[in-house]
Amino acid sequence: xxxxxxxxxxxxxxxxxxxxxxxxxxxxxxxxxxxxxxxxxxxxxxxxxxxxxxxxxxxxxxxxxxxxxxxxxxxxxxxxxxxxxxxxxxxxxxxxxxxxxxxxxxxxxxxxxxxxxxxxxxxxxxxxxxxxxxxxxxxxxxxxxxxxxxxxxxxxxxxxxx
Amino acid sequence: xxxxxxxxxxxxxxxxxxxxxxxxxxxxxxxxxxxxxxxxxxxxxxxxxxxxxxxxxxxxxxxxxxxxxxxxxxxxxxxxxxxxxxxxxxxxxxxxxxxxxxxxxxxxxxxxxxxxxxxxxxxxxxxxxxxxxxxxxxxxxxxxxxxxxxxxxxxxxxxxxxxxxxxxxxxxxxxxxxxxxxxxxxxxxxxxxxxxxxxxxxxxxxxxxxxxxxxxxxxxxxxxxxxxxxxxxxxxxxxxxxxxxxxxxxxxxxxxxxxxxxxxxxxxxxxxxxxxxxxxxxxxxxxxxxxxxxxxxxxxxxxxxxxxxxxxxxxxxxxxxxxxxxxxxxxxxxxxxxxxxxxxxxxxxxxxxxxxxxxxxxxxxxxxxxxxxxxxxxxxxxxxxxxxxxxxxxxxxxxxxxxxxxxxxxxxxxxxxxxxxxxxxxxxxxxxxxxxxxxxxxxxxxxxxxxxxxxxxxxxxxxxxxxxxxxxxxxxxxxxxxxxxxxxxxxx
Numbered sequence: 001x002x003x004x005x006x007x008x009x010x011x012x013x014x015x016x017x018x019x020x021x022x023x024x025x026x027x028x029x030x031x032x033x034x035x036x037x038x039x040x041x042x043x044x045x046x047x048x049x050x051x052x053x054x055x056x057x058x059x060x061x062x063x064x065x066x067x068x069x070x071x072x073x074x075x076x077x078x079x080x081x082x083x084x085x086x087x088x089x090x091x092x093x094x095x096x097x098x099x100x101x102x103x104x105x106x107x108x109x110x111x112x113x114x115x116x117x118x119x120x121x122x123x124x125x126x127x128x129x130x131x132x133x134x135x136x137x138x139x140x141x142x143x144x145x146x147x148x149x150x151x152x153x154x155x156x157x158x159x160x161x162x
Numbered sequence: 163x164x165x166x167x168x169x170x171x172x173x174x175x176x177x178x179x180x181x182x183x184x185x186x187x188x189x190x191x192x193x194x195x196x197x198x199x200x201x202x203x204x205x206x207x208x209x210x211x212x213x214x215x216x217x218x219x220x221x222x223x224x225x226x227x228x229x230x231x232x233x234x235x236x237x238x239x240x241x242x243x244x245x246x247x248x249x250x251x252x253x254x255x256x257x258x259x260x261x262x263x264x265x266x267x268x269x270x271x272x273x274x275x276x277x278x279x280x281x282x283x284x285x286x287x288x289x290x291x292x293x294x295x296x297x298x299x300x301x302x303x304x305x306x307x308x309x310x311x312x313x314x315x316x317x318x319x320x321x322x323x324x325x326x327x328x329x330x331x332x333x334x335x336x337x338x339x340x341x342x343x344x345x346x347x348x349x350x351x352x353x354x355x356x357x358x359x360x361x362x363x364x365x366x367x368x369x370x371x372x373x374x375x376x377x378x379x380x381x382x383x384x385x386x387x388x389x390x391x392x393x394x395x396x397x398x399x400x401x402x403x404x405x406x407x408x409x410x411x412x413x414x415x416x417x418x419x420x421x422x423x424x425x426x427x428x429x430x431x432x433x434x435x436x437x438x439x440x441x442x443x444x445x446x447x448x449x450x451x452x453x454x455x456x457x458x459x460x461x462x463x464x465x466x467x468x469x470x471x472x473x474x475x476x477x478x479x480x481x482x483x484x485x486x487x488x489x490x491x492x493x494x495x496x497x498x499x500x501x502x503x504x505x506x507x508x509x510x511x512x513x514x515x516x517x518x519x520x521x522x523x524x525x526x527x528x529x530x531x532x533x534x535x536x537x538x539x540x541x542x543x544x545x546x547x548x549x550x551x552x553x554x555x556x557x558x559x560x561x562x563x564x565x566x567x568x569x570x571x572x573x574x575x576x577x578x579x580x581x582x583x584x585x586x587x588x589x590x591x592x593x594x595x596x597x598x599x600x601x602x603x604x605x606x607x608x609x610x611x612x613x614x615x616x617x618x619x620x621x622x623x624x625x626x627x628x629x630x631x632x633x634x635x636x637x638x639x640x641x642x643x644x645x646x647x648x649x650x651x652x653x654x
């Protein structure tokens with residue numbers, strides 16, 4: 001229970017940091033750490049599928065794409081500090097908690113579910129033997145992201161004919 | 163092999179940036195077109211096995227080790243694969259000459275192939291989460307392709323498209339999450355069986371609503387259409403053709419109807435909601451198209467309107483309605499692909515897409531004008547072109563199902579369609595030619611060739627529609643009409 005609470009606190013802190021950091025690189029890394037915490041929470045709750053998706057897609061793939069894009073972006077555009085974000089985020093979070101507490105719990109209890117055994121298997125087994133197609137699709141997502149960065153940040157001299 | 167529809171485009175896309183370092187034009191042109199021609203041939207060769215077996219389930223081993231690369235092919239997704247391969251091959255042929263002034267061909271083709279792999283993957287996977295992932299593969303490459311020109315309008319349109327597409331993906335993912343929570347599974351078959359056992363009508367209704375919002379945004383159905391009239395005209399012409407001809411149909415229509423028919427099982431209420439959305443799209447977008455001056459913007463609104471016909475036919479749920487809807491999906495993919503490519507030819511020739519500035523081009527560019535006329539008349543539903551038969555089948559199906567109101571609206575919307583397409587003809591190709599267009603020349607060879615091929619398909623499908631209907635449309639319609647029985651019999 002204590003570990004679970006610590007993990008959730010870590011998740012919230014790093015999610016908040018991802019929004020509040022002015023430095024894009026730090027924000028992207030905070031988001032990756034937050035996703036890692038969430039992935040571990042999923043694993044601890046016997047949901048390795050969700051854990052695999054979270055860690056491989058959000059913590060892994062999306063972070064790589066963010067860092068690639070940030071690395072290719074020039075430093076000429078200063079990001080203005082928005083006070084709205086500082087106010088809006090905590091406000092949104094509080095409203096979300098209230099709605100969650102009042103509505104979601106009772107609603108979710110009414111949703112019928114099939115009895116199912118806990119998912120089994122290590123990270124590798126789940127990803128490789130059960131969700132192989134998702135791995136192929138993730139390769140496609142990475143490829144699309146990398147190609148998008150290459151094409152959209154291309155230099156004019158690349159366009160010269162052979 | 164069925165997996166080649168995903169593996170070949172992805173592999174070539176990975177190689178193209180490297181190949182582009184030493185050959186900027188020839189090898190990327192050859193490789194991309196050869197790959198797409200192979201996929202088209204592959205889809206044609208798969209017809210016979212599908213006609214014999216109704217469905218093919220293929221699993222791949224990785225050097226003897228069992229992995230889960232399972233694809234399910236039936237009449238419906240084979241029909242989609244054929245449509246994707248055919249139209250994207252013509253688009254790729256058109257790009258050979260069209261991309262000369264853009265440059266960076268290897269990058270363009272690589273993204274185009276990733277988009278095609280994404281669409282093929284989406285069509286082949288029998289799993290809800292994999293559908294979502296392949297949806298994202300196609301979507302990410304399409305955002306980059308819309309912005310390919312790097313102009314202000316392109317970047318703005320791409321950003322708008324990205325923002326609304328993310329909302330669509332969120333709705334789809336939310337629905338998948340609820341279904342996974344209820345059934346503990348993601349495969350079509352297990353989910354279909356699980357939802358039958360649970361008999362949770364209201365929760366399924368909520369999930370269906372989320373799917374309609376998500377896939378409706380992807381398909382640009384009214385009222386979820388705001389992104390399309392900006393994104394499609396801003397993209398380079400081949401990408402506009404891909405988006406309007408294929409992507410909105412695969413990531414919107416295919417995904418929505420595969421899930422609602424084969425996983426949820428369509429209910430009368432769901433059918434009525436979808437029919438209403440289709441009809442509203444058909445009429446509202448046709449009225450909006452009438453006021454446009456930019457050819458591509460007019461075509462974009464026309465796409466929304468024609469998708470409305472497809473949705474109306476499919477949502478009717480009768481075998482004839484489904485067949486009509488699918489036939490119109492194919493006809494619209496071909497004709498709208500043709501018209502968007504043709505608008506690229508017009509822009510290439512004159513440097514403008516504004517109908518007010520054009521006029522009398524038909525005398526100087528007969529191939530562009532002739533192919534445009536064929537595409538326009540086909541979509542408007544003029545006999546004996548392909549679009550006439552599909553619209554006729556949809557209207558007959560509506561009358562048979564005693565949906566006379568919908569049938570009447572479909573006929574009236576068809577008249578509106580003819581009206582705005584004749585406006586294009588009159589303003590761009592007929593009348594007195596302006597002095598500044600007196601020295602224009604016909605579009606380059608590959609651009610004209612792609613237009614001619616697509617125009618010929620519109621004519622030949624219209625004249626010989628029976629064999630095409632029996633070979634492609636009927637098995638697809640039967641697969642969809644079977645409802646959840648279709649995925650339950652896959653035995654995955």
